[in-house]
Amino acid sequence: MDVKAIRQQFPILDQEVNGHPLVYLDSSATSQKPIQVIEAVNDYYRQHNSNVHRGVHTLGSRATDLYEGAREKVRRFINASSTQEVIFTRGTTTAINIVASSYARANLKPGDEIVTTQMEHHSNIIPWQQAARATGATLKFIPLQEDGTVTLEDVKNTITPNTKVVAIAHVSNVLGTIHPVKEITKIAHENGAVVVVDGAQGAPHIEVDVQDMDCDFYAFSGHKMCAPTGIGVLYGKRELLENMEPIEFGGEMIDFVNLYDSTWKELPWKFEGGTPIIAGAVGLGAAIDFLSEIGMDNILEHEQKLADYAMERIRTIDGIQVFGPEHRAALVTFNLDDVHPHDVATALDSFGIAVRAGHHCCQPLMKWLNVTATARASFYLYNTEDDVEKLVDGLLKTKEFFGDVF
Structure with missing residues (x-):
């Protein structure tokens, strides 16, 4: 992988911030966009x-071909069996909410269980809280090990025949934990549960094969994988989607409308009410072309080497605490003793270094870690x-500055 050549395809990286060359280490929040994607949208x-x-006019036909062509690119990218299983959404949050609102509320009842973990992004906790409240189902959480992983033994002990939904991240956006989703899915299916995978941090970095994984739903966002903001995907097994009701009603998703009732289009369009995010889908298709040409295996290998190197180097700093397992995705979450993460991020920004600070939309996990916030450096294919x-x-300069202050 020629990272130098890849970097040259990202115009935003060629700038200074606060008098320093930009070092962008916040790709878990959103990735930068290559020129191919920018030009495709333009x-x-x-x-x-x-x-x-x-x-039926020419422009309408062209736009439709581009939009549906992007859907086919997504299908190949995640190895779905049909484009009918690929629904365009505004992002991961919307995709998970469709499942929680349409599937869960129609199929859950008092005594049923929804199983997830404490490390989930709020987008994979709050929809299930609402579904549980609406149906009388119970939320259960798989215990976390000290390093922020889950064991298959704990998965087996948490999931029961009463479990109807298992909702879990492919990759933790804070700890970098990579869950064994294929094995978790097998355990869930043995107990009659469906599996919803939050792939926001998985799809940009790891080759996804939904058929091999056998998950029932997989959600991800375009903006974390070099595509524009506002476009995402919900994959769902066809037989499940066909039995689900839409949650948005209006144009595009209807077949026939009477004064007192209506019928819906077939999949996937019945879940795409209103004018869709056409330019976003075109950009997502271009991003998939870009990533596929480089190769997801090559991207993962590069990122894991970078994460290992970052862990090794950051641990040489006295007074730094690193969170998460040894084997992880391409991010490092940490705290510097006696310095608030927001102060760390502000100080790093003065050197042109962009990192994330806060609770990362994971307040239950922050409570489990016994911290109020953390700093996070996340890497992608353009980092070195x-x-x-x-x-x-x-970080050394930040530590020295705050040491002098206090």
Whole structure:
């Protein structure tokens, strides 16, 4: 993987922030966009802009072909069996909410269980809280090990024949934990439960094969994988989606409308009410082309080497606490003794280094870690060991500054 050549395809990286070359280490929040994606969206608006599925004129046909072509690219990218199983959404949050609102509320009852973990993003906790409240189902949580992993033994002990939904992240956005979702899915299915995977931090970094994983639903966002914001995907097994009701009603998703009742289009369009995010889908298709050309295996290998190197280098700093397991995805979450994470992030920004600070939409996990907030450096295919060195140097300067202050 020629990282230098890859970096040159990201215009935003060629700038200074606060008088320093930008070091972007916040890709878990959102990734940067390559020129191919920017140009694809620009070209759509310049040459093809029209609504889809409605007009028979040339622009309408072009826009529809681009939109549905992007759906086919997604299908191949995650190895879904049909484009009918690929629903475009606004992002991971919307995708999970569709499942929680449409599938869960129709199929759960008092005594049923929803199983998840304490490390989930709020987008994979709150929808299930609401579904449990609406149906009388019970929320259960798989215990976490000290390093922030789950064991299959604990999974087996938590999931019961009463469990109807298992909702779990492919990768933790705080700890970098990579869950054995294929094995968890097998255990869930043996107990008659469906599995919903939050793939927001998985799809951008790890090759996804939903058929091999055998999950029932998989949700992810485009903006974390080099695509525009506002576009995401819900994959669902066809037989489940066909028996689910839409949660948004209006144009695009209808078949026939009477004054007192209506019927819906077939999959996937019955879940895509209103004018869809056409330019976003075009951008997502371009991002998939970009990532696929590089190769997801190559991206994962590069990122894991970078994460290992970052862990090794950051641990040389006295007074730093690193959270999460040894084997992890491409991020390092940490705290510097006696310095608030927001102060760490602000100090690093003064050196042109962008990291995340806060609870990362994981307040239950922060409580489990016994902290109020953490700092997080997250890496992607355009990051280098030199970025890690600048991070370490910035942390040493931050430590020295606050040491002098106090």
